[in-house]
Amino acid sequence: MQNFWDQRYAQRVKLMKSSAIRDLLKLTEQPEIISFAGGLPAPDVFPIEQVDAASHKVLQERGAQALQYGPSEGYGPLLELIARTASRDGLPITPENVFITSGSQQGLDFIGRLLVNPGDLVLVESPTYMGALQALAPYGAEYVTIPSDEHGMITSSLEEVLATRKPKLMYVLPNFQNPAGVTMSLERRRQLVELAIRYEIPIIEDDPYSQLRFEGEHLPSLLTLENELRGTEEDTYRGYIIQLNTFSKVLAPGLRVAWMIAAPELVRKLVQSKQGADLQTASLNQMIAYELMRDGFIERHIPLIRRTYRERRDVMLNAMDEHFPACIHWTRPEGGMFLWITLPEGMNATELLREAVKENVAFVPGASFHAEGGVQNTLRLSFSNATPERIREGIARLGRVFHKAVAAQTTTASTHV
Amino acid sequence: MQNFWDQRYAQRVKLMKSSAIRDLLKLTEQPEIISFAGGLPAPDVFPIEQVDAASHKVLQERGAQALQYGPSEGYGPLLELIARTASRDGLPITPENVFITSGSQQGLDFIGRLLVNPGDLVLVESPTYMGALQALAPYGAEYVTIPSDEHGMITSSLEEVLATRKPKLMYVLPNFQNPAGVTMSLERRRQLVELAIRYEIPIIEDDPYSQLRFEGEHLPSLLTLENELRGTEEDTYRGYIIQLNTFSKVLAPGLRVAWMIAAPELVRKLVQSKQGADLQTASLNQMIAYELMRDGFIERHIPLIRRTYRERRDVMLNAMDEHFPACIHWTRPEGGMFLWITLPEGMNATELLREAVKENVAFVPGASFHAEGGVQNTLRLSFSNATPERIREGIARLGRVFHKAVAAQTTTASTHV
Numbered sequence: 057m058q059n060f061w062d063q064r065y066a067q068r069v070k071l072m073k074s075s076a077i078r079d080l081l082k083l084t085e086q087p088e089i090i091s092f093a094g095g096l097p098a099p100d101v102f103p104i105e106q107v108d109a110a111s112h113k114v115l116q117e118r119g120a121q122a123l124q125y126g127p128s129e130g131y132g133p134l135l136e137l138i139a140r141t142a143s144r145d146g147l148p149i150t151p152e153n154v155f156i157t158s159g160s161q162q163g164l165d166f167i168g169r170l171l172v173n174p175g176d177l178v179l180v181e182s183p184t185y186m187g188a189l190q191a192l193a194p195y196g197a198e199y200v201t202i203p204s205d206e207h208g209m210i211t212s213s214l215e216e217v218l219a220t221r222k223p224k225l226m227y228v229l230p231n232f233q234n235p236a237g238v239t240m241s242l243e244r245r246r247q248l249v250e251l252a253i254r255y256e257i258p259i260i261e262d263d264p265y266s267q268l269r270f271e272g273e274h275l276p277s278l279l280t281l282e283n284e285l286r287g288t289e290e291d292t293y294r295g296y297i298i299q300l301n302t303f304s305k306v307l308a309p310g311l312r313v314a315w316m317i318a319a320p321e322l323v324r325k326l327v328q329s330k331q332g333a334d335l336q337t338a339s340l341n342q343m344i345a346y347e348l349m350r351d352g353f354i355e356r357h358i359p360l361i362r363r364t365y366r367e368r369r370d371v372m373l374n375a376m377d378e379h380f381p382a383c384i385h386w387t388r389p390e391g392g393m394f395l396w397i398t399l400p401e402g403m404n405a406t407e408l409l410r411e412a413v414k415e416n417v418a419f420v421p422g423a424s425f426h427a428e429g430g431v432q433n434t435l436r437l438s439f440s441n442a443t444p445e446r447i448r449e450g451i452a453r454l455g456r457v458f459h460k461a462v463a464a465q466t467t468t469a470s471t472h473v
Numbered sequence: 474m475q476n477f478w479d480q481r482y483a484q485r486v487k488l489m490k491s492s493a494i495r496d497l498l499k500l501t502e503q504p505e506i507i508s509f510a511g512g513l514p515a516p517d518v519f520p521i522e523q524v525d526a527a528s529h530k531v532l533q534e535r536g537a538q539a540l541q542y543g544p545s546e547g548y549g550p551l552l553e554l555i556a557r558t559a560s561r562d563g564l565p566i567t568p569e570n571v572f573i574t575s576g577s578q579q580g581l582d583f584i585g586r587l588l589v590n591p592g593d594l595v596l597v598e599s600p601t602y603m604g605a606l607q608a609l610a611p612y613g614a615e616y617v618t619i620p621s622d623e624h625g626m627i628t629s630s631l632e633e634v635l636a637t638r639k640p641k642l643m644y645v646l647p648n649f650q651n652p653a654g655v656t657m658s659l660e661r662r663r664q665l666v667e668l669a670i671r672y673e674i675p676i677i678e679d680d681p682y683s684q685l686r687f688e689g690e691h692l693p694s695l696l697t698l699e700n701e702l703r704g705t706e707e708d709t710y711r712g713y714i715i716q717l718n719t720f721s722k723v724l725a726p727g728l729r730v731a732w733m734i735a736a737p738e739l740v741r742k743l744v745q746s747k748q749g750a751d752l753q754t755a756s757l758n759q760m761i762a763y764e765l766m767r768d769g770f771i772e773r774h775i776p777l778i779r780r781t782y783r784e785r786r787d788v789m790l791n792a793m794d795e796h797f798p799a800c801i802h803w804t805r806p807e808g809g810m811f812l813w814i815t816l817p818e819g820m821n822a823t824e825l826l827r828e829a830v831k832e833n834v835a836f837v838p839g840a841s842f843h844a845e846g847g848v849q850n851t852l853r854l855s856f857s858n859a860t861p862e863r864i865r866e867g868i869a870r871l872g873r874v875f876h877k878a879v880a881a882q883t884t885t886a887s888t889h890v
């Protein structure tokens with residue numbers, strides 16, 4: 057039976073990519089390793105007691121409903137509450153605009169399922185979230201990349217790319233981007249949205265982190281800007297944006313509850329797709345999220361997450377200033393969970409990871425965040441998961457690895473002179 | 474924006490089917506309707522207190538783990554417990570054979586994703602579970618059907634079909650089949666498995682109901698038979714069967730926890746596929762299922778489900794004997810949740826449903842369970858969800874609808890003579 061299954065896989069399996077992150081999570085599970093690799097929230101801020109209380113309340117008050125099959129679009133009261141909350145700043149979001157998914161990763165998979173034909177071009181930032189590349193690749197997506205800097209996607213060349221390459225979709229993380237930690241400026245957001253409208257290209261706005269801002273001013277979402285710019289008087293949003301939101305970063309990823317906001321026509325197709333894919337997201341989990349959102353707990357809880365992550369970011373940045381060689385550069389995120397390191401040209405982050413693991417510290421090499429490949433000297437650090445003490449120690453270890461590598465490179469360089 | 478999305482859907486969207494069941498669930502949600510339509514477990518037997526206690530235990534003892542991201546293959550201790558349980562009767566099932574899905578529906582979707590190319594033939598029973606047709610259709614599956622009778626799939630013509638049509642996969646529900654309620658005889662199981670081995674065609678053994686047997690003898694699974702027949706001395710199962718199992722029918726569907734047993738090569742690809750599709754099934758839910766399986770609760774709980782469903786089946790069968798016209802035939806299932814009605818030739822179950830809803834009773838017309846279509850005079854009743862009183866009343870209402878339709882048909886027939 058050795059090659060039995062290999063001979064039977066569908067074509068799309070050849071397009072699947074394994075996630076370096078997920079494989080690394082396994083490698084770095086040993087407690088002696090200080091891992092900045094996985095994009096894991098801090099367990100310290102999980103509201104265990106509140107989830108427990110909400111679970112108890114839901115089961116005692118509506119247990120038969122929490123344990124039964126429910127509608128594919130999601131738990132009705134949760135759809136309504138999300139719509140009401142999203143409409144606060146004047147957006148015409150109704151429950152027909154909302155679709156519950158089992159994490160935002162599933163939202164990405166469903167977008168691929170519905171909208172991507174083999175060979176379709178998807179425009180992404182470089183670097184971008186590798187999970188999006190993984191989700192869309194099996195549907196045959198090909199990528200066109202736009203470089204980003206500390207103000208997010210560089211939009212100056214965007215119009216030319218849209219006009220000549222005609223991508224079917226654009227995928228953007230405007231706030232505290234995963235992996236780079238950068239935030240797209242207001243001016244660039246406007247430019248992006250104007251071009252999306254002019255060229256009629258939908259934008260997937262992936263927005264898991266916007267509530268985790270530590271400093272600076274909140275910027276309007278692409279959804280808000282697009283709705284203003286189109287200037288219609290719709291009762292129900294029908295624009296070009298598909299916004300992905302999640303409870304994973306403000307409550308807990310282990311619940312697997314997220315939501316999309318999109319045009320109702322698209323939501324209806326998504327619901328139909330979900331019937332065949334997994335029927336529905338777990339009823340109990342949706343009802344727990346609903347309870348904790350409805351009574352205002354999540355809103356009261358977010359400041360604690362912000363304070364915790366801000367402290368960890370500061371500890372990491374300070375330790376990096378202290379321990380890293382001067383030739384290494386990094387981003388200074390205003391929120392979220394990640395920062396991004398650029399090593400000198402010619403250094404290879406994947407090779408450095410092997411050295412780092414010997415020193416019991418881990419990160420994610422940047423290569424798999426670059427859709428078009430070829431970039432070897434970048435890497436991502438997550439500052440959300442480890443405690444400040446372990447961040448200090450881990451960055452010191454990483455500093456030793458980097459100094460050694462830089463010294464080796466200098467030696468090699470001078471040998472070659 | 475009217476046709477905006479319509480013009481952008483991927484080819485596979487055209488292949489998607491909406492589920493009559495799910496749409497009907499909406500129609501028949503009003504309390505005055507007695508619905509035999511949805512395949513819903515009885516809420517009366519949901520172990521609300523035990524789920525509540527397990528949730529509390531898991532959150533108090535391992536809360537940070539229950540709320541955090543976890544491995545894509547599933548919660549380790551659950552994989553081990555499932556493997557140990559499945560190995561009881563000598564099968565070489567290891568944790569590497571087990572893969573956790575968000576319901577068995579997701580298992581079907583993943584099988585389509587990994588194994589079905591557009592145009593691939595999948596052999597199914599007629600009738601078969603419409604959710605399987607829905608799951609595989611978007612991947613381009615085409616169907617070849619084998620009729621079934623009260624002993625399940627009729628295997629006499631199977632070899633010829635395998636030799637000439639060469640299906641890529643077979644999909645079978647051997648126990649208390651959804652929708653027909655019939656169980657495949659031991660002889661036919663043997664024949665099916667022998668042919669699968671001879672022609673090297675994988676079988677998806679969908680087995681959600683095998684523990685819900687009210688009477689008669691438990692029959693060995695296709696997995697067990699196949700493992701015997703191949704007669705290898707493997708440490709880890711590597712055969713042709715992909716078995717789908719679920720907690721939905723023995724615990725609660727609202728948790729969305731199910732599992733597959735398959736060759737480890739296939740499981741590894743499934744895990745990779747899950748990374749892109751939704752990362753993982755909810756950690757909390759897997760840990761709740763683990764607690765309730767580990768301490769023996771599920772095993773102690775199953776007899777109550779069996780007693781409850783057996784009583785409801787008996788009430789339904791007795792009421793049908795009393796109220797249905799003699800020209801209508803139905804199956805007498807030994808377990809599970811469904812029975813299957815065949816109306817006289819020329820009657821149309823979809824038209825009858827409209828009349829039934831006027832009488833405040835509902836069922837699922839059989840047409841969408843027939844992959845090749847064309848059958849209009851069948852329908853499915855679920856006996857699991859309604860109380861005995863409502864079953865009696867609902868069947869009496871349905872009897873009136875059927876008597877009227879039969880009388881009208883007789884009149885039409887005699888008019889035409």
